[in-house]
Amino acid sequence: MMIVSSADERKLIDSIPVNLHIGGEWRPASGGKTFSVDDPSTGEHLVDVADADAADAAAALDAAVAAQDSWAATPPRERSDILRRAFDAVTARADEFALLMTLEMGKSLVESRGEVAYGAEFLRWFSEQAVRIDGRYTTAPDGKSRLVTVKKPVGPCLLITPWNFPLAMATRKIGPALAAGCTMVVKPASATPLTTLLFAQVLQEAGVPDGVVNVIPTSSAGSTTGPLIADSRLRKLSFTGSTPVGQTLLAQASDNVLRTSMELGGNAPFLVFADADVDAAVQGAVAAKLRNIGEACTSANRFYVHEDVADEFSRKLGEAFAAKRVGRGTEAGVDLGPLIDDDARHRVAALVDDAVSRGATVVVGGSVIDGPGYFFEPTVVTDVPADARVMSEEIFGPVAPIARFSTEGEAIELANSTPFGLIAYAYTTDHDRILRLPNRLETGMLGINSGVISNPAAPFGGVKQSGLGREGGYEGIEEYLETVYVNIALT
Template identity: 60%
Template sequence: MTGRFPVLDPATGEVIEEVHDAGPEDAVAALDAAVAAQAAWAGTPPRERAEVLRAARAGLLSRIEEFALLITREMGKPLAESRAEVHYAADFLLWFAEEAVRVSGEYRASPGGDFRIVTTRQPVGPCLLISPWNFPLAMITRKVGPALAAGCTAVLKPAEDTPLSCLLLARVFADAGLPPGVLNVVTTSRPAPVVERLLADGRLRKLSFTGSTQVGRLLLAQAADGVLRTSMELGGNAPFLVFADADLEAAVDGAVLAKLRNGGQSCVAANRFLVEAPVADEFAARLAERMESVRLGPGDDPGSQLGPLINRRQLDRVAALVDDAVAHGARVLAGGKATGPYYPATVLADVPEAARLHREEIFGPVAPISVFEDEPTALAMANDTPYGLVAYLYTRDLARAVRVGERLETGMVGINRGLVSNAAAPFGGVKQSGLGREGGFEGIEEYLSTKYLAVDLHP
């Protein structure tokens, strides 16, 4: 290792711990270990791989408070949300433990009947898994779970803001009996040269990345030379549609959940609130009342409902987006001014399309509201973005729910529901929001290759 770098508490700016600062040579050593362990791990019976994942889940759940406090300290979210993340992370380990034994192929006759077509599924090989800071545990198990279940080894690079949860999880896996070399953690404050070196190594066969679309484009270009299998979970610009016939109380509940979960620092956070004209004022007033009551504070304060943003750079960015919207004519109904490392739950009304908030991912607790007159206009506004991760819609009309849900250009849609994430569901987007899916039956497919055997039946 080439040195150490500090991990900071976003609420206080204090150093929590220092961790190893890996360079490209350390990353290659990690890949060496993954390559050396690949054949044996791929040859491990699926049931045994599943048992390791189950044991890791049990170890994780036995240390809920330890993990939750660590997540809160390095990322800032309230302890209640951190505990929920630990359970969410554990769900992926259980789900993919169950999927490990269900990987299968086919045996069928060729159309001419003269030979048999046999397909089998095999692990793609050593993987590079790059996780974000906003869910520093769950976004790791969402990648590690299917990779290990499929029989792949991995090099795991956590976000430099939040590596501590990842390091503790690696210990849990070791205690669960995961063989050395199967999972290799590389912490670094200089991700670009580390990742570039790994992507240039011909032994790497798979890249899974969660992060911004801008970085995702760069990684896709670098992965092209090696023709790597890629999974990309990138940025979002989620519309939250409220039709005039919606249950407004339920819509406000869903809006608060979709906006404030993780302090708005989530790719599936509602980014644009599009409300039908007859109920726009009432919805805005109700939402503003709810958002104004949200209590700011450090995540380890039991009364805190909204913690600090991850760092000063993100705080300044959110503030600039709000200032831009106000300069374009938006009205502040709640919040709107930073307090130390915190940005309050904020509601903006009359947000014009020219505001940056309509085009950029906020990644903060800001709810900009715009008005639409009819369903076609709502769809046009919702789809007017290069992103397509998730959308939310509230209506009592079942036909409208299905019709609009099918026409929204997103990979996921929450219908009368402000939360879509679940280990059993396929998570991912379309357009510039990414490639591939994580979770669900589809999640393990990203780590498997199909092999075809043509079997001649004649001697």
């Protein structure tokens, strides 16, 4: 692990652009306002960032619209080469990106470096997909014409990214948009805009033309992005965040019938069957629950464990959680950093208190850690009743609630008893069950004997109220392409 000092931190923060990035220029907000970005591990101020308003958003869309035709006409190989240069640059500057994410989001440096590697892979993957956009040519069934399909970029996009994976959520959207030939306005989360601003600088240095990528941090998301969504020149909206916000954005997008991609909330079940390798299940549970401090839409939210192995699993999971070191992410040996803010920490505490008040038992953890910073103990809670809030609400913290089941049918019914369907996990050695589960579980993604399944080469997305569309994989670039059908009559 790299060793950092407060001087290293200050030097990095002072080097990050903090203005809006519009039309290739770094400019202050039109109203001159800024907002503070803080370190969640200390609560201390890091830096002030330009605070965009509706006028800045309009200028960003103006720039994206002006650049759209020329960027769409840019040869695919050139777009591919730019993305590959961006991949190389992010990889070369991995230490900078990792430290910056740790400072503004809180995760440990080990996890931040993992995100840099993961996030950069979207740039490499979509650099390869940029030259593989194709259509098809067929003969009409009656033989009287030829049917041709052509793919072209959907047009200017609005990309809204969350705070929990500041780099990967940006690359997962920007990568395919660039590969497809789309220009964009990017609105990063106000809690973590610095990583996106640094990435915009890298893209500019990699050769992205002026106006193709525009970044507008803001402390007032609705009033800034609302006018953009209502603008008929915008043709695509991609959002990662909570389901309630996504529902609002979908309603707004309906007026102009925008193409939309929505990666929304999750409530992932983690199923451990009687035939499972319990030690492997515990290892997978730690990865699925504690990755990113539990602040991930893919985080395991509800643990359903067969009654025959529930006691062993709960004991071993508690031991694994107790061994995790909590602290500031820049410190050597730290496994888990703070939650993003004090509201998040107290919400997690309230979920644990509610479960205990309904009869659940705390195996390990369960308490707020005194500040500075917004820390919460890694927590395992057993015998959690179905009506506990922690079994129906997305936790977004390091808490693993465990309930028991008796049959496969019961486990599947419990897993599906939610309006969400982003991801599910299952540990079993029964091959027939492995083949049954994808069809019986209501989920967009399924990890079998695996606690981490996100991969740039695979389609990421959910069903039900967990969203629309897919990011990553071969499917990811399709979200930024329109299909044009051409009928050529034979004479």
